[in-house]
Amino acid sequence: MHQRLLYTGKTPTELIYVSKTNLEKDFVPVMHSHLNTEILFVTEGSGYLIGNDKKYRLNKGDGVIIRGSVMHREERDENRNMEFYAVGVSDFGFSGSDDGIKAFTAFVSDSKTLAVLFSALMDEMKRAAPLWETVAASYVNVITALASRYTGAQKGVKEVYGTGLTACAKRIIESKFYSPVKAEDVAAVLSVSYSTLIHTFKRETGMTITDYKTLCRINEAKSLLTLTDMSINQIALNVGFGTNTYFTKTFRENVGLTPKQYRDRAETNKG
Numbered sequence: 001m002h003q004r005l006l007y008t009g010k011t012p013t014e015l016i017y018v019s020k021t022n023l024e025k026d027f028v029p030v031m032h033s034h035l036n037t038e039i040l041f042v043t044e045g046s047g048y049l050i051g052n053d054k055k056y057r058l059n060k061g062d063g064v065i066i067r068g069s070v071m072h073r074e075e076r077d078e079n080r081n082m083e084f085y086a087v088g089v090s091d092f093g094f095s096g097s098d099d100g101i102k103a104f105t106a107f108v109s110d111s112k113t114l115a116v117l118f119s120a121l122m123d124e125m126k127r128a129a130p131l132w133e134t135v136a137a138s139y140v141n142v143i144t145a146l147a148s149r150y151t152g153a154q155k156g157v158k159e160v161y162g163t164g165l166t167a168c169a170k171r172i173i174e175s176k177f178y179s180p181v182k183a184e185d186v187a188a189v190l191s192v193s194y195s196t197l198i199h200t201f202k203r204e205t206g207m208t209i210t211d212y213k214t215l216c217r218i219n220e221a222k223s224l225l226t227l228t229d230m231s232i233n234q235i236a237l238n239v240g241f242g243t244n245t246y247f248t249k250t251f252r253e254n255v256g257l258t259p260k261q262y263r264d265r266a267e268t269n270k271g
Contacts, residue, residue, distance in 0.1 A: 015088070015140045018125060019085065019087075020085050020118070022083045023083070024076070031072065033068070038086050039144065040085070042061065042082060042083070043083050043085060043118075044083035046077045047075050047076040048077075051070055051072030051104065052070060054104070058084075062108055064107070065105040065106075065151065066104055070104070085118035087121070087140065087143060089140065106151070107147060107150035118143065121139040121143070166205065169201055173186065173213050177213050178217070178239055183198050214250060217239040217241065218250070220239045232244060232247070232260060232263075235259065
């Protein structure tokens with residue numbers, strides 16, 4: 001679902017558009033850019049912003065100021081939708097900044113305040129009541145001021161990948177997820193300390209080594225459930241779960257369905 005309202009008038013910070021998007025299960029992410037600066041703010045769910053050779057984790061209450069002409073795309077979490085507002089402005093910068101706006105400037109905010117402001121801005125543009133342009137301009141100025149404040153006060157959202165250590169660790173886990181590989185084993189292969197690995201990996205992905213290994217196993221299991229006739233017990237063993245019971249429990253916790261329910265739904269969708 002995507003709602004987008006355009007505006008051609010002028011405000012102290014010139015408003016170009018405001019939109020509300022819900023990235024649902026069937027959403028296909030596409031790289032794109034805007035001529036203007038865009039302020040993106042997540043109101044529900046979680047997902048990612050990808051661009052400039054980096055990937056950022058976005059949760060409810062996270063926001064990003066995206067510089068104009070920077071290619072990027074938004075992605076939902078595999079098992080959760082992500083809803084966000086976006087406002088496009090043509091004149092935006094940070095006072096006291098020599099470099100202006102970076103490609104992505106992230107912030108963490110008071111989610112309720114910004115959510116109310118974005119919703120009120122869209123409502124004003126939809127209703128077009130008397131003096132709506134003046135009211136909309138006020139909302140835009142408060143939104144941009146708060147975004148500027150939050151970027152100065154917060155470290156912002158976490159980059160999911162970017163360092164060679166995390167990328168290499170991911171490749172090792174992805175190639176050995178079906179085996180009982182541990183963080184100590186990965187650290188030994190990469191010739192780094194256990195502490196350095198787990199802290200770097202957690203900081204850059206928001207996940208532990210075990211969490212990521214489980215994610216790899218679940219993703220492989222989903223493929224096998226959908227594309228093969230293997231029994232659920234065989235799949236459990238193939239992807240590294242010791243027992244069918246443990247596999248079913250972990251799969252339900254991550255996907256919201258049992259393996260059988262997932263396979264049945266996939267078969268129904270094919271039909």
